[in-house]
Amino acid sequence: MSTTLKFTALLLALSLCRGLRHDYIDNYIDNYIDEVTEEEAELVAQPSKYGSLWPLPQKVQLSEVSFKLTSSSFRIVDAKDSTAGPSCSLLQDAYRRYYEYMFGIAKRQQLNKGRRTGPSELTELQVWITSPDSECDSYPSLTSDESYELSVNQPYAVLKAPKVWGALHGLETFSQLVYEDEYGAKSINSTTISDFPRFAHRGILLDSSRHFLPIKVILANLETMAMNKINVFHWHIVDDQSFPYLSRTFPQLSQQGAYHPYTHVYTPADVKMVIEFARLRGIRVIPEFDTPGHTQSWGKGQPDLLTPCYSGSKPSGTFGPVNPILNTTYDFMSQFFKEISAVFPDAYVHLGGDEVDFTCWKSNPDIQKFMDQQGFGQDYSKLESFYIQKLLDIVTTTEKGYTIWQEVFDNGVKLKPDTVVHVWIGGGSNEEMGKVTAAGYTTILSAPWYLDYISYAQDWQKYYKVEPLNFNGTEAQKKLVIGGEACLWGEYVDATNLTPRLWPRASAVAERLWSAKDVTDINDAFSRLSVHRCRMVDRGIPAEPLFSSYCPHEYKGI
């Protein structure tokens, strides 16, 4: 972490002048401005000495020595001793992808016409997978080694990583080091980087139930996750509103429960494509099938799955949570999760378990009788736990681990030691993190990162300032925090606005979960993130602006 670099050409001319129109902000009739703090107003985009690196690597040594890169000469190649060779299509695909990011598709046509390379030209990035098993054909997991070391120097740059996962991150980092000098020539400075993530689980939740998300949108956002070193796609695939997952075992679920049985479903081929697209970018796909609440759409295609609600002594015609007192329920869940465990390769499945409304259960005389028999009294959380316990046992037989929303833990359900407890309730989330880890469970944090809540001004700063380990607990407890997730619930987002709403706001979370704990300089972050955002735009992603500014190449869509 030494000398200063000039990334002038790539850097934004961020406007220094702040309009005054907001002087009247306090007067504004229904002003929605919660947190336009002075600090936010005062951010000035000085070029960062770390250029546009995002998230910031753990160790960076930059020098002022720079090399040119030309599209005709530059190549990304397997190092001689790499354990991943030309047969590793994950890496070969990545080489192509990053070559195009760096040089653009158009310029790729240029051929090397026997031009001699200059003395200050970098012509090769050698990618060297060092571990006997590169994991090229595996799926990434919670315990994947994502570390890498990058050395940019002549005669060639070297990217060393034990596994392909680290190599993918290193390629992204390398591409972030490339900038255009004042004559438009691609350049890179001599650099040494040693990098690894602070947290192993760095996720984004997308919700394809409240609005159906076309595959194209999901893939574009997986692509963007990789640019931000996010490694988990938490796919909240079904919910009350719709059931777009096309189940081979129970096709009626989407036939009846999707917004449309043909145009608004994910076929097995779609799901496979999402998983493979993610794998090629080092991203795990963790599906969530949330029960016993949030299941209205399940009931449409699976009769008797949901609890019939009563109005007085008669069924009202409406339905509540999954019916926990029928054997058929558990037969269904066994078959269903058997399919899920086969379709989704990740070692974890998210089982939900949040926000169970007891009103319907309370109204149903059969449920009441069952409560009596079981000796639950009027404590319906015991009935909820009864259901969840049986569900967890079912899922355990599929040899999957599970993640559950915090209520399941709060209600005292017996959990496997490797259960991941997902903390999402804002009030008291630090306390909750303390409790969960004190009980010995691993946990992920989402409470401060509900990106569906929007507000005026630069809310990315709020996300950025979160410190996940800021709770009372021992060092051992802190180690149980395996990461976090930014959640973009789907009430107000679909294909029209999801991508700009997610980026670069989720990038703030990405750096918090990847970079060292002491990476907290908000001005430096603003500078790097501003350029990172324009880089995403350059790569075709409509990432929205942080503040008044411009990108050298504005977004081409509308």
Added chain:
Amino acid sequence: MSTTLKFTALLLALSLCRGLRHDYIDNYIDNYIDEVTEEEAELVAQPSKYGSLWPLPQKVQLSEVSFKLTSSSFRIVDAKDSTAGPSCSLLQDAYRRYYEYMFGIAKRQQLNKGRRTGPSELTELQVWITSPDSECDSYPSLTSDESYELSVNQPYAVLKAPKVWGALHGLETFSQLVYEDEYGAKSINSTTISDFPRFAHRGILLDSSRHFLPIKVILANLETMAMNKINVFHWHIVDDQSFPYLSRTFPQLSQQGAYHPYTHVYTPADVKMVIEFARLRGIRVIPEFDTPGHTQSWGKGQPDLLTPCYSGSKPSGTFGPVNPILNTTYDFMSQFFKEISAVFPDAYVHLGGDEVDFTCWKSNPDIQKFMDQQGFGQDYSKLESFYIQKLLDIVTTTEKGYTIWQEVFDNGVKLKPDTVVHVWIGGGSNEEMGKVTAAGYTTILSAPWYLDYISYAQDWQKYYKVEPLNFNGTEAQKKLVIGGEACLWGEYVDATNLTPRLWPRASAVAERLWSAKDVTDINDAFSRLSVHRCRMVDRGIPAEPLFSSYCPHEYKGI
């Protein structure tokens, strides 16, 4: 306004189930939810008897008798007695545009293979301009007649309008009456509509200074304005942050003041294209060149235009508002606004005049001396008025009318009787409307419609519920309210997110300004707007969702 219609096929299956995840909303650590009222949560999308008409016409009579439309037979033609014939390219263009909206580009290839039309088929819409001057080759204006009458019946439908402007609105309305029946056939019901706007000035402000907006984005939004019967594009073209307007007279202004002198400017050809594209859709283009504040970018290309600020007895190197004490300032403004008046055909130009910061003027000894000479004492608003008065006189010589932000009126500047005072300050905007109209000036309202302020949930309802005439004043005063504008200031929007952030939120303002005062049923609005939003999506506009739901054809982009 009679019988009920079934628009089942086109109507959305809006989800009836509301997720429970927001039960914890009050606990949410930094919850940004200001106005998730019960009412908002309870909106249920019952099909409206007015289908998807938006904004709702003044008088609608619908019948249950329906006709089919086929792309092979249906034609939009000039009525025999119309004063606008085939030479009126404004209408001919509009016929093509609306044909494509209704039948899609792909289907346009189908040819009429001599098929006989059925008895319940509608084959023709005759467009009949009744006034001797159709205004086909004119520009729309504040006094344009926008009324039309539409009769859908056999053997043909008739759209009657005094001028082309009404015909354009009537074509949009006709296209909104077309729906797909359950077999996918295009249908329309027998209908009689008599329509005209409640307010003459229905505008949207876009800001191309804080972020440069590519021409493509501006055109797409003009297209969408027409779908919402918005008739004013208030182009806040320059400001502190950048000066993208390429002036023929003063090319240095954008050469030095734009974010980039080539890629981030509007050339004369660009401006011409925007104006003509708007005209073809009945939209006025009112440019704003805001002075004396908000002019930092002007100073870069025009030396001595801005006031040098002082730090003690020396110039600090920074600059303040336009320098009001130099003759050269007024020479510049004369030449500049002479150009502007020639480039922009509208009868009005917006001169800004808001938020003048006196700090710099106060620091400058020459200004202080001038204040003494003029006997202004320490009242810098007198200096501001001095400047504005001279500017208004200059603009008056160009034979343009002007619009100014409310401060100019508040400061007691002498205004021409036809001046439009633009009310934008939220606190006390009703009072301000009362004062402005009591003084006899026409006014437009923007204070409650600052769409750059975003918040969680359905803020369109807040915009919808505004009643512009809800201030104390005589009937004569109320008549001086000529309309309003939704403002989308540019700090946080550019090409990546502007369009979904604007639509359908601005649609709420559009209906408030077009439809009758008593059109206030929020449930009916929700139903119609939900379908209207999907129609915009269908036409390629990424208009964001109102709430959990789906569109038959989701947005194709990301």
